[in-house]
Amino acid sequence: MSVKKVGVKPQTLIEKIFFLDFMKGLSTTIKHLFKRTITVTFPYEVLQPTIRFRGVHGLRNVDGTESDDFMSWVKKLKIKPPEMGETRCIACKFCQAACPVPELFTIKAEKLNVPEDHPHHGLKVLAVFDMDLSKCMFCGLCTQACPTDCIIHTDIYDLSAYTRRNWVLNKEMLSQIADDFVSRRRDEKFDEKSKWREDQPLWPQDEEDLRVRAKLWDGNIPKLGPNYFDQQEK
């Protein structure tokens, strides 16, 4: 009894002689040989994401671009007025309240130990700000809740680490990450009052954007992430 093949069209003699199926497949390969390469050989090559990317967090420092109500928040929370280069964080914990996984934050403020006649008597400073990024889903809710535009997402996506402890970043590390990010990409991300610019595209928009993106593979790449800190110093 002969078996009837279902759904498979037998090759014609011409197709068999000239390997037409094989040539069809090969033509696709050849077409892609001349197209722009979109894959990168991570970690030897690093692709810089668009500015709206929600990567590893950073804590911004005071740099003169704070919004008009920054000092009123500082007064309201009884925080020592921060100087240039000190953290914008006022320990309000709004980020923690907005977070779907609030236990990933440890935020503590401490009263300054100064005499009663000191102008900073009764005021507080940020003592602890730890984030356990192993629990984070990078949803961005914390950054939107922050009244001082302190906590931000950066373009760092390399979260590989040897231990879970490496994913816990303290305030010094988070500040360093934000400083690095702001110095590299500030103009793309923020307007003059630290707010997000309105015109941030999600993807490269045209050929010009693609050329810029390609150039960035070779320079101006993120330098900081959990793996780049010496965990022994924590």
Ligand code: SF4
């Ligand atoms: S990105 Fe989302 S999950 Fe991560 S810390 Fe912020 S609010 Fe929490």
Ligand code: SF4
């Ligand atoms: S919301 Fe902003 S200012 Fe408030 S604790 Fe979080 S990072 Fe600090």
